[in-house]
Amino acid sequence: MRLNPEVPAPAAITAGSSVLLLTQKPMDLEQNVVHVYETLRTQVCQYLTATFGDPAEAEDITQETFLRLYVHWSSGKTIAENRLRSWIFRVAHNLAIDRTRSAKFIRELASEEYSAAALQVPDGGSDPEETLLDRERFNAVRRGLALLSKQESRCLHLRAEGFCYREIAEILNISVSSAAEFLRRAMRKMAR
C-alpha cells in the first residue's frame, strides 16, 4: 500500500489514553486505522488467543475489529479519546463471543499448549536453582489459571492489559461489581 508520507501520524496511543482523528480525508483515515492497528493489534490478538484460543481465529477477529473501527469512523461516528482502547477490546470480545456461539472458534482455551510452553521456562540465568523455582512458580500459576472460569480468565487478562474495572465491565458487558467479583475469585484461585 502506498502511504502518503505527508500525512502526519496520529499521536501515540498508550494504554491509558488514545488519540484519534475523526474528520479526515479517507486516505488519512485509513492510515490512522493502520496506525491504531499497529499499536494495538498484538494486545488484542493476544487477549483473544489467551481467553478464547485458536490464534488464527484470533488474528482474523483482530483484523475484523479494526475494519469495524474504520467503518465506524468513516460513517462520521466518534469515539472518546480515552475510550478507544476499551472500544476496540469490546468489539473484539463481542466478535469472539459471536463466533464462539456459532462454533466458529475451533478451540476454547487451549491451556494445554500453554502448559507445554511453561515446561520450557527460559533460563533465569546460570543459576539452576533459580530456574527450578521459576518453573515451580509458573506451574502454580498454570494450575491456578486452569481453575478459572471463562469470565474470571477474561477479567484477569483484561486487568493485566491495564484496564480498570469500569473498562473491564464495559468490554465484557457486565457490571463493575461483577468485574470486581470475578477478579476477586480469580485471585483467590490463583493464590491457592
Next chain:
Amino acid sequence: MQSRFNCFRKDRDWHPDEGDLLLYLDGEQPSRKAARIRLHLEACWACRVGAEKTSQTISSFMDYRNRILLPSLPSAAEHRGGFEGKLHALAVQTPDNRPSWSTMLARVRAWGGNALRAPLAAGVAAVLVLGLAVAASYVWSPTVNAQRLLAQASAMEDAHDNNPNLVLHRSLRMEKRKYGDKQLLLRRRIDLWHSGARGITARRVYDDSGKLVAGEWSERNGSSAVYETGARPEIGTRSRMIPKVLDSPDDLWEYDLSAGSFEGLTGTAAHARVDNQGNDFVVHYEPRDRTENNRLLSAALTVRKDDFRAVALEVTVREPESPGIPAGPGTPVVYSIVESSFEQRPAREVNPQVFQTDAELLASPLPAKQGDAAADLQMETTYLLDQVGATLGQEVTVTVGADGKLHVEGVLATESRRAQIIKALAPVRHNPVAVINLITVAEALQRKRVEPAVATTAGTQAESASIPLFDQLSQYFEANTASDSSLDVRAKIQRLSEQVLEDSGEAMRHAWVLKRLANAIPPAEIGNLSETTHNQYLCMVAAHAQKVGERTGKLRLELAPILFPDGISPGMAEEGSGATPADLTVAVRQLFEAASQNDAAIQYGFSVTTGQAAQGAAKVQEIQHSLLQAEQLSKWLRQAANAGNCSPESQRK
C-alpha cells in the same frame, strides 16, 4: 507519647476482606475507604501479609504472562500486509464520509428554529421532505473513487508481482476495431508469464493462425527487449511504453493490462468515473484535452471487485498518420485487451523455459544470406563481449539489423560497467558497420522516469518451511555428523542447499550463453566465417561448455554421496573430433535442455517450501539423469570445439 503509637485503635477489630484489599491495590476503592485501608494496613500485620500475598499472586501471574504466555502467542506482525489490503478494499467500497442524518436534521433545525412560523410551516415541511429524499439517495448511493480504486488495484498487483513463490500466467485477447461499425481490423493472442522471484516478464504475441509474431522480455529494473519477426530487437525501458503505444497503437500488446499502467495512460485519473457493474468496477476516463495533439480519446479499465485485478481494457485512439492503415489518419479506432485466463502457479512447478526467448524470435532478421563480413564482425563482437562476461545474463545483444549494420545494444547497471564493455569493444568500435548503443539503467530511467517497483512488505514467508529433499539430506548428515546437534545438521543442509543452488544457477547462465551463440548464426553460415572468428566461436563454445561441465561435475560430487550412494558415472563422452557445426548446434541445444531440466529439478528439490517432503524423493532420479546428461554433453561439446582448432593462442587473436 501515647499518641505516637496509638493509631486507629478504634479500627483494630475491623479488617478489610480480600475483595477490599484487591480493590485497594488496584486503586478502585473510593478515596475515603482507600485511606482507611491504608491506615489499617499500617497497623495490621495480618492484613498487610494478605495484601502482600495478593501482590505476589499478581506478580507471579504477570511474570508468567510476560515470560511464558505472551511469547508463545502469535505476534500478529506478519499479518499487517493482509490487513492493509482488506482495509484498502473496504475503503474503496465504503461511501465517502457524508453528513449524517442527525447532522442534516440539526442544521435544518438550527436554520429553521426561529424562522419557522405558521405560514411557512407547510412549505418548509415540503422542502424538508424533499431534502431528506435527496439526502437519502446521496447517503445511500455508494460512490467509488477512481484514484483509490486504482491505487488499491495497483497495490494488489505489486503484491502479486513481487511474490517470489508464484509465477503468474495470463492469456489475453487483443482486438482492434473500427470506431463506427466495430469492424475487426486486427486480432492477437497474448501469452504472458511473470516470475516474482526473478522479476522477469515474458510476453508472447500470436496471430490468428497461432504463429508467434512478437515477444517482449522485460525485467523488474524496467529494461526491456522487444522482438518481432523480421525486425531487429528493440532494447529499451518500459517507461517509454505509454508514448510508444499511443504513437503506434498496434503495439498495445506491450502494454500491461493493469491498474498501474492505466494510471500511466490516464495520468492521475483524477476526473475518471467509476461504474459499479455487477462483479466489476469499470473506470472510465476521457482526457480533457480533446485536440488532435492528444491521440487518446477515451479509456476504460475493468477491475474485478473480488480481487481488484484488471481484466479488460478498452482504449479509443486516433490512428496515427501512417500509410496502409485502413482506418486512415486521424480516424478513431478502438483497441481492446481482455483477459481470457489467469492462473498463479507455484514457481517450482513452472518450467523455466517459459521465460526463455524463443529461437524463432532470436533468429537473424536477415533471412537472406548475410554478408560474411557482417557475420565475422558479429562473431568477433560477441567474442569480445564474452571476454568481459557481458554475454552472461544477456546484458548486451548483438544483432544484424535490417539496415545491414551490426547493432550492439544494452542497458547496463552502472557507468563503470558500460566503460568496461566499451573498452572491450575497442577493436570493433570504429567499424562503420557497428552501431553501439549502450546506456545505463539510470540514463534509461532519466529519459522518462518510471515508478520504482514497490518492494512488498507483505507476504514474507512466515510458515515453518523446509526443502523437499530435507529427509534425505537429514539422514545423510545425521549419519555422518559426529555431533548429535540437530542445529549442526540443519546448518549443513542449509549450506549445501545454497551451494547447490548457486552451482546449478551458474551452470544455467553458461548454458544460456551457449544457446544464444547457437541462435546467433545459422549452422550453415558457421563454415563461412573467417578462420579467426570461427576459432573464436569454437573457443566460446568450448569455454562455456567447460563451465557447464565444471558446475555439473561439482554438483555431482556434492550430491552423489547423499542422493546417489550407489554412485553414478558421467560415462564416456563420445568422440567429438570431426563433428560438423550442425552437430555442435544440436549438442548446444541438448545441453541447454539438460541444464534447464537439471536446474528445475534442483530448484525444486533444494528450495525452501512447505509440505513437499514426500515429493522430494521423486526429484532425486530426475537430478541424477539431468546431471549425467549435462555433464556428458558438455564434455562432448568441449572436445568438439577443441577439435575445431581452438587454442589459447587463437583465442587471443
